[in-house]
Structure formats: C-alpha cells, structure tokens
Amino acid sequence: MKRVFGVDQKPAFVFIFAGMIKLNITDETSRLRAVILGTALSNGGVPKLEDAYDPKSILHIKQKTYPKEEDMVAEMNAVEEVFNKYGVQVFRPKLIADYNQIFARDIGFVIEDTFIKANILPDREQEIEAIEHVLTQIDPEKIVRFPEEAHIEGGDVMPYKDYILVGVYRGPDYSDYIIARTNMLAIDYLQKLFPDKKVVSFNLRKSNTNPYENALHLDCCFQPVGEKYAILHKNGFLEASEYNWLVNLFGKENIFEITAEEMYHMNSNIFSIAPDVVISEQNFTRLNTWLRDKGITVEEVPYAEISKQEGLLRCSTLPLVRE
Template sequence: MKLNIQNETSRLRAVILGTAESIGAMPSLDQAYDPKSILHIKAGTYPIESDMQKEMDAVAEVLEKYDVKVYRPEVIKDYNQIFSRDIAFVIEDKFIKANILPDREREYDAIQHVLNTIDKDNIITLPEECHVEGGDVMPWNDYIFVGTYSGDDYPDYITARTNMDAVIALQELFPHKTVKSFELRKSNTDAKENALHLDCCFQPIGSDKAILHKNGFLNEKEYNWLLNFFGKENVFEITKEEMYNMNSNVFSIAEDVVISERNFTRLNTWLREHGITVEEVPYAEIAKQEGLLRCSTLPLIRD
C-alpha cells in the first residue's frame, strides 16, 4: 500500500476504523484513562457494547457509501479497540507508531495485517522518550499542528499524551514542514476543562475553515494564531458544552463531505450553510469515553 496523507480533508481512499466488538466489562475507576469516562462510570451511564457497535456500523456504512477502503483491527477478546487514532498516524507516506500507554500496546499488534501491506522503511517508531498520540497530530499541507503539554507536572496527568520530545522528533522527520505546537488545557478530574487531544478543541474543515474552542488552549496567543491563520470568518467557535460533547471531533471524507454526530445541530447547520454535505450518524454513546469520529479513524490514503 502506498500511503499518502497531506492534510485532514482531501478525498479519503483508505482508513482503519476501530471496532467495538468484544470491548469487555466496564472499566474500574482506576482503569479509566480520562475524566469523562470516570464521570460515566460513577453515574452508571457508561456505554454498553451493543450500542457502540451500532454506532461504529453506521460510520462503516457511510465510508463504504463513498467507496472508501475500510480496514478493521483484529478483534481482541474483552479489549477496547475503538480509538484507532490513538495508536498511530500517517504523514505523507510515513506510518508513525504512537508511543501509547503501555497497556494499550496490543491495539497496535491488532493492525499487523495492515502493516504487512506497507513498506517497512516507511513504518516509523519514535524514540522511547517521545510521547505522542494521533489525536494530537494534524497534518495540514505545509504545516503539522501538534497538541502538547510541557508543564513540570506532565507525569501527573493521565490526560497529557504528547510531549515536546515528540514535537522535536516530528520536526526532524519532516524538516520541510513547519511543526507548530499548541499547549492544551489538561485536567484529570473535569472533562469540561480537559482537552485530551488537539482534536478535542480544534479541527480543520474543507480547504480553509476550522472548528475551534478557545478554552482548550492554555495560551491565548496560540489560540489567536489559529484564529488568524484560518480567518475569524472561517472559524466555527464551539462552546464549553459543545467541546465536552466532542463537536470538534468530526471526520472529513472530503473537503465537501463530513461525518458528524446527529445531535450537533448548530455545527451541522453551519457546515451545510458553507456548502458541506453532512453525513449524520449516532455517536453519543462512544463520546462518553472522551472520543468521537476522528478518534476512531486512522486515515491511510487521501488523494
């Protein structure tokens, strides 16, 4: 397979979509990776497998409707494999393994059948000190946008997933691109004050538009840089509640086609007003784990 990812919105041809099959029992509080999951575990509203399977099936149907080649991980019994974006990402023709939380290593092993189709020289494993997850990495033509956290208390946050070592490593891998990092707001306890990944508070749309949430960024200057880069008139600013519900975590099949959650009424209306076809799917149950459509897709080829 010849990989090709230059940005977030060019016409999608091949993707790895996670799976909700055999995700196992509800995690205990000390097994949860994010504050939103913890909230739903405590409330007794944590999503059940059959509901999440239906949601992922709806996404697979949309992808197949647009003739996208869909790969799925091999199913590991009693194991959560929904969020394929966490485990790896593609920039240009390079497949980069994320240095994920150690107990998620098996998720990467479950896509070996896909890796076997890729030139081994194009599969990159970053040095051990580089912490990175795909939700923090956004190729955007001449840029690579990266969400990070560089505070001294980084080790204290289960929600801090990408460090500055990874930012430096990406710049070395892609010296012809500008790697632009953004400090994200982190919280282990309050999901409304936590940008787990960059795609939880920002995502490019179309050829020149973006979804953005100001409070997801620790530094207002970095938020303003994005606002100016896309132009205020091209930015859809989401509220704290909309960020909590993952409105920025939609997924582009093309510049003019976006898969979005069916309850994102304000966003979906704005997208349509800007000439974008919105393929609505149910995804509110999966969203309870602080991830949505971008989190559960790993694009391999875009035109």
C-alpha cells in the first residue's frame, strides 16, 4: 500500500510498538501521529425531538434540514483522506447499529500519557465500549475515569503549555442544562491528576434553546492554532474577566475573534494536524484566509452537514499521539 507522508515524512506507526500505543498529547497543535475519528455510518436517522441533546440539532429537526447519513459519511471520509495524506494513523470506532458515533471527542481525551474516559450522558456509554479495541492497546495503568459525579467531556479540555484550559458551567442551575457537560468537581480531579499543571476553568454560556447563545463545549468558542494564535468568541464566556485572561494569554494581535454567526457555524472547531497545517470547513472563508495569511496551510473539507449537530472537526476527532 502506498503511503503519502506530509510535513516531515515520518510514518505514524512508529508510535505503536509491540501492539501498544504510546500516548502523548501536550497541546492542541503539535504534529499529529495517531487519532480516533468518529463514524457516521448507521447513524440512526433523524432523532426524535425529545431525544436531541442540543439546540442546533433541535432547530434542524424542526426545520426538516437534519443532515442525511450519506452526506455525513462523505464529509468524514474527506477528513480521513487528509489524515492519510499526512501519514496519520487513524482508528475508527466499532459500529453500533442505528447510533450516532460521530463525536469521538465527547467520550474521552488524552493529556500527556494518560487517557481519561469522559463521564458522558448515560445513554452514550456504548460509545466508549465501541473504542475498546483501541483502549486495549494502551497501558491500563494509563487509563483513568473520574467518579460518576465528576462530569467531564473532551470538548471542554485543552492542554496548552503549563495550563490545562477547561470549559465548565458553574451556575446553581447546572442540572437544568443538558448541554452543561463539565462541572467544577472534575476540575478538582484534573488538578490532582496533573499537579504540575495549572488547571484554569472558564464559565461558559449555556442555552437549551438558542444555538447562537450556547457554547456546548470550550472548543465551541475558543481554540489555540499555530504556534501562538487563537480563535475566540467573547459571548461564549459568562465572565468577562475569564475571556480577557485568554486575550492576555495570547495577545490581542494574535486572536481571530469570530462573530455569533461564525460561532453558530462552528468556526472555532477546526482541527490542527501540525502548527502549520489545519483542517477547516470549506465555507469558513474569512477564517481560512486569516490562517493562510499567518502561514498556515488550510486543508479545506466539506463539513457543513455535520455542523448541524453543533459539532465540527475537533468534536469528531480524539488525538492519541502528537509530537
């Protein structure tokens, strides 16, 4: 089989030795070597309104514009083709019939050499079982799960230099929001697990009904990109001081501020293969132009149908190895 390697021509399989995956994730942008990519096969069709988790999916169910399986499969295949182009080892979940398995980031995440299983919505537990064939290739001592009451999902968690940046919802009405996925108890456990890191939490804006006012995860309103840049949406944060903390961390001149419309279309949810290579949605014209102006190669893919479920490229990928 012919392999085409990008950037530095180094194959991904060197990071899988004797059947074991050597996990390594310390940031969002280092050269990607291995990743879990979700699947849209046997997606289950249009969900019932009462079964939808987020306001954007609800909107498209009502408008009868919910994405078709064949379109989403084609979009995810386009992403896998980009990974193949850059020599990235791609794992896919085992298929669960008539079930949505697109958003792999929800079910877990890696920090340094540790895989943290997410405490996700109870009826999505099958999704973790569907990647067991990957988890068996990881040292079991490096797989962690927090207590059930410590809620956390991968879309809220971003390692960055000395920090672990985490989206949360701190409101007393936390239990009223199905789109509140990470709580402060999980912050405490993260800090204990990584004592040498500074875990910083950000109180996110939540709405069960308005997709323009809902930051489902931190990556819906913020993401580092390149060596020093960030994509940011101010209204995704409930606390102005926490938004300003991020502005100060990156520097205002290094930030691409997205509009409410761009947040709705998930412009902050692109995915980095390397500091100078990203995968982005083909319709993100303003963002993609800015990235190219910064010297970053933009691999454009169609992903607008998947975005109708309030998730995009980062949401559907779970990086295992970067270097």
